[in-house]
Amino acid sequence: MTQNSHNSVFVRKVDAETLPPPQNEMGIRGWLWRNLLYSVTDYSSVSAALRSLAMIFFTVLVSYVGLTQLWLLLDFVFFSAVWSDPTGIKREACWTLSQGGTLPDDWHAACWPFIFAKLKFLAYGPYPMDELWRVNVTGLLGLAGLCWVLIEALPYRRLVGVLMLTAYPVIALILLTGGASEANYFNATAYIFVGLALITVGRLGQRDLLGIVASDFASIIGFVGWSLIVFQVLMLIFSVDVGLKPVGTGDWGGLMITLVVAVTGIVVSLPLGVILALGRRSNMPVARLLCTIFIEFWRGVPLISVLFMASVMIPLFLPEGVNFDKLMRALIGVMLFSAAYMAEVVRGGLQAIDKGQYEAAEAMGLTYWQSMRQIILPQALTHVIPGIVNTFIGLFKDTTLVSIIGLFDLLGAGKSAIADASWSSPVQAISIYLFVGFIFFIFCFGMSRYSIFMENKLSKSRSH
Amino acid sequence: MAGKSRTSSNMVVKDEVMISMQAVNKWFGNFHVLKDINLTVNKGERIVICGPSGSGKSTLIRCLNRLEEHQAGTIKVQGIELNNDLKKIDEIRREVGMVFQHFNLFPHLTILENCTLAPIWVRKTPKADAEAIAMKYLERVKIPEQAHKYPGQLSGGQQQRVAIARSLCMEPKLMLFDEPTSALDPEMIKEVLDTMVSLAEDGMSMICVTHEMGFARKVANRVIFMDEGQIVEQNEPEEFFQNPQSDRTKLFLSQILGH
Ligand SMILES: Nc1ncnc2c1ncn2[C@@H]1O[C@H](COP(=O)(O)OP(=O)(O)O)[C@@H](O)[C@H]1O
Ligand SMILES: [Mg+2]
Numbered sequence: 001m002t003q004n005s006h007n008s009v010f011v012r013k014v015d016a017e018t019l020p021p022p023q024n025e026m027g028i029r030g031w032l033w034r035n036l037l038y039s040v041t042d043y044s045s046v047s048a049a050l051r052s053l054a055m056i057f058f059t060v061l062v063s064y065v066g067l068t069q070l071w072l073l074l075d076f077v078f079f080s081a082v083w084s085d086p087t088g089i090k091r092e093a094c095w096t097l098s099q100g101g102t103l104p105d106d107w108h109a110a111c112w113p114f115i116f117a118k119l120k121f122l123a124y125g126p127y128p129m130d131e132l133w134r135v136n137v138t139g140l141l142g143l144a145g146l147c148w149v150l151i152e153a154l155p156y157r158r159l160v161g162v163l164m165l166t167a168y169p170v171i172a173l174i175l176l177t178g179g180a181s182e183a184n185y186f187n188a189t190a191y192i193f194v195g196l197a198l199i200t201v202g203r204l205g206q207r208d209l210l211g212i213v214a215s216d217f218a219s220i221i222g223f224v225g226w227s228l229i230v231f232q233v234l235m236l237i238f239s240v241d242v243g244l245k246p247v248g249t250g251d252w253g254g255l256m257i258t259l260v261v262a263v264t265g266i267v268v269s270l271p272l273g274v275i276l277a278l279g280r281r282s283n284m285p286v287a288r289l290l291c292t293i294f295i296e297f298w299r300g301v302p303l304i305s306v307l308f309m310a311s312v313m314i315p316l317f318l319p320e321g322v323n324f325d326k327l328m329r330a331l332i333g334v335m336l337f338s339a340a341y342m343a344e345v346v347r348g349g350l351q352a353i354d355k356g357q358y359e360a361a362e363a364m365g366l367t368y369w370q371s372m373r374q375i376i377l378p379q380a381l382t383h384v385i386p387g388i389v390n391t392f393i394g395l396f397k398d399t400t401l402v403s404i405i406g407l408f409d410l411l412g413a414g415k416s417a418i419a420d421a422s423w424s425s426p427v428q429a430i431s432i433y434l435f436v437g438f439i440f441f442i443f444c445f446g447m448s449r450y451s452i453f454m455e456n457k458l459s460k461s462r463s464h
Numbered sequence: 465m466a467g468k469s470r471t472s473s474n475m476v477v478k479d480e481v482m483i484s485m486q487a488v489n490k491w492f493g494n495f496h497v498l499k500d501i502n503l504t505v506n507k508g509e510r511i512v513i514c515g516p517s518g519s520g521k522s523t524l525i526r527c528l529n530r531l532e533e534h535q536a537g538t539i540k541v542q543g544i545e546l547n548n549d550l551k552k553i554d555e556i557r558r559e560v561g562m563v564f565q566h567f568n569l570f571p572h573l574t575i576l577e578n579c580t581l582a583p584i585w586v587r588k589t590p591k592a593d594a595e596a597i598a599m600k601y602l603e604r605v606k607i608p609e610q611a612h613k614y615p616g617q618l619s620g621g622q623q624q625r626v627a628i629a630r631s632l633c634m635e636p637k638l639m640l641f642d643e644p645t646s647a648l649d650p651e652m653i654k655e656v657l658d659t660m661v662s663l664a665e666d667g668m669s670m671i672c673v674t675h676e677m678g679f680a681r682k683v684a685n686r687v688i689f690m691d692e693g694q695i696v697e698q699n700e701p702e703e704f705f706q707n708p709q710s711d712r713t714k715l716f717l718s719q720i721l722g723h
Contacts, residue, residue, distance in 0.1 A: 360564065364581070375570055375581075379571065
């Protein structure tokens with residue numbers, strides 16, 4: 001086994017043994033070594049010793065500060081908190097002796113009875129009490145559908161997904177508003193006929209029967225026709241009286257509005273963002289210009305001013321008597337705003353795709369949309385999952401801004417709960433803000449975890 | 465090796481023209497990359513294109529399936545002229561397979577999915593049939609056992625063979641190869657070349673950009689030498705290598721053959 005380094009001729013006669021790794025690499029000892037001891041056990045020189053000592057000092061300091069803060073929080077929220085108000089004295093349940101209550105003077109912790117009392121209001125806002133089941137059914141249906149789509153083991157995931165994107169919004173809207181909106185049957189019929197005409201023109205154009213109409217343009221005409229018909233049919237569906245008591249969006253509030261705005265924003269912004277991103281990279285100058293202008297405009301204005309304009313400016317331009325729902329306006333604002341951000345995230349992903357992928361797809365004869373759908377987007381979107389979820393989370397938290405136009409989202413509902421004098425106490429505000437903050441955290445953290453799960457799954461299946 | 469394994473040129477169908485390029489010119493901006501290219505390829509021909517880097521070899525074969533657009537002259541593939549008519553371009557791309565230097569497999573799809581994608585979406589073959597075809601060609605390139613792996617799990621040589629199988633799944637009439645072995649480690653070049661040789665022996669029409677002169681000798685019935693965007697010399701392989709006419713060809717051959 002000895003090897004003479006001066007001798008340039010060497011032939012191995014015995015194979016080198018395959019040995020297990022050193023102890024430090026394995027098991028609990030290895031873990032402790034790598035994560036804790038490795039940086040603090042080297043005293044072989046003055047500088048190494050100083051570094052080790054500094055590491056010990058900072059480890060202890062950070063642990064101490066972190067743990068004491070955590071303890072303070074837990075103590076505030078759980079151990080010292082007031083949990084019940086059996087005698088129904090409301091605010092006095094959370095008063096200290098000097099304030100006229102029964103708690104010790106140095107007491108400072110969460111007032112849970114207040115939150116329990118406001119739970120319904122935080123969840124539904126001023127939605128009529130007798131009709132809450134409608135919100136619950138909508139929510140449970142949505143949750144069930146979402147879980148079905150997210151859990152890989154279940155069958156028919158694609159079908160459920162399609163239903164969640166088509167039938168579910170219609171059902172949800174009818175349940176939540178009660179349907180029976182006003183409809184002008186004459187106009188609706190007229191529009192449907194116009195739509196049919198447009199579809200026919202589109203069809204003819206695609207078969208080169210009209211000569212002048214290029215086939216791209218024909219598909220756009222056909223698409224407009226379809227949209228018109230779908231829209232009018234939806235309006236007719238919404239006008240059917242299903243016997244539910246109408247509840248205007250003005251009576252919606254709390255977590256319910258937060259979720260409606262966030263979910264609509266999330267569901268619409270991704271496909272819209274993808275289309276905008278593709279448009280911005282397309283060869284067609286008009287599409288590129290329009291998409292670029294759209295993206296830069298919506299990224300250039302703050303969401304607050306978008307919402308403000310949606311609620312104040314748009315009505316000025318609409319003709320007298322046309323009443324465009326306030327929530328609807330906010331929704332559109334949020335959707336377009338987040339679509340612009342999404343578009344830039346997706347564009348980043350598209351840029352990371354090798355040119356060879358496009359060429360291979362083209363050389364096989366895939367059409368533009370086929371190669372986008374099958375080759376480019378699956379890869380591009382996988383690359384930017386963190387960015388996409390980042391945008392989702394940002395959007396979720398930005399929904400709090402709808403309170404600027406008088407919609408009571410979760411945070412707004414919390415604020416107006418604080419204004420309730422019958423529960424007024426020094427810990428009233430902080431209790432509710434902690435609670436509301438916690439709800440936001442759960443949703444955002446959930447999205448973050450799911451995205452990490454997806455990333456791991458995708459990277460596992462695709463690499464070595 | 466020349467005599468025995470040399471693919472006989474009687475597979476060439478003289479009167480069935482696969483490709484005709486007439487006075488083709490192309491520019492990248494001001495740069496004149498293809499200059500007056502005239503080339504006719506008959507069915508069953510195996511053509512090797514060589515030449516120094518940057519001489520326009522890739523551009524030339526990429527014009528044949530419209531990955532690049534030519535600006536002057538006419539290119540006909542199977543009698544269909546390449547112009548801005550998208551339907552005709554799609555028609556040609558269905559019949560012309562292409563293998564790239566860097567394989568360009570789709571990393572998010574399994575080997576089998578890579579191979580069935582185009583038949584399913586372009587030819588509208590039912591999935592089961594497409595999979596049967598894919599397995600047939602994966603066996604042909606000798607890696608059926610890798611069908612359910614992802615491209616990232618395969619060696620370079622295996623990936624390039626998958627890329628060849630993927631093209632074959634469209635049952636093309638003509639195969640274009642753009643330096644299929646240049647990105648491979650030396651020990652993997654042979655397995656890819658063997659695959660290509662066996663394709664040639666089955667009578668596939670092919671145009672290969674390659675510097676593998678052994679391959680050219682073995683299967684090509686014509687070798688084309690390009691320099692600075694022009695076809696400088698073309699000849700049968702024996703003549704081409706033993707008796708090059710142009711000085712540029714001599715220089716090039718001495719550079720790649722002699723050390
Ligand atoms: N898309 C392009 N835009 C501008 N110049 C290009 C482009 N593609 C290739 N070229 C140039 O055209 C010349 C020929 O390129 P190419 O056909 O790839 O050569 P080869 O394959 O023979 O090495 C090179 O000088 C290259 O720099
Ligand atoms: Mg090249």
